[in-house]
Amino acid sequence: MKKVALALIALIALLHFYIAWFEMFAWTTRGPRVFDTFPPELFEQTVQMAANQGIYNAFLAVGLVWALLIKDLKWQRNVATCFLGFVITAGVVAAITVSFRPGLVQIVPATIALVLLHLSSRSTSAMQKS
Template sequence: MKILASIVIGLIAALHLYIAWFEIFAWTTRGPAVFAAFPADLFEPTQAMAANQGLYNGFLAAGLIWSLLIKDPQWHRRIATCFLLFVAIAGIFGAYTVSPRIALVQSVPAVLALLLLWLHRPR
């Protein structure tokens, strides 16, 4: 369970690193193609907002990566739980305010990782 939880946590961290990169560096170049339903003239004026949001995603990724580097099993679990809850809550809020798809991309993997993390009993 511990290895599987770590793999899922690593994948969630990688996803949030990608989101951070996208929102900080590629919002105006790749954004219109990814979000084709949005008006193309929306991306330039919202670049600073997207970059700010990307920074938060970077912090989520950093916290999850940090949790994987902690050797003490109890502290690993505590820090991972904290950042996975942040991801799950952000996904729920995004699903409510933007698109239900966000819950599938963010909240479901975070809850899965939490279950795997808490099913493992550290010694």
């Protein structure tokens, strides 16, 4: 269960690195194709805003990678929990303010990873007490 949680955390980090790249470097080129309901002239006008959002997504990704590199299991869980919580919060805000689908793409995997991470740490603690 722990390996699945860590693999999911790695995938979420990759997703957020992609989102960061998209918002920081491909907003005006790929944005109009991805967000085809937005007026095309909107993308050039919002390039700085998108880049700012991109850096926050990069911070989320880096935090998740950092969690994967921590050797102490308690601190790994704590840092992963913190950054997964940030991802879930960002997903909830996206679902409310942008549209439901982008929010779900963040909320669902992060919630599953968080649950698996905590279930695996409980089972590890129970086995150590035995």
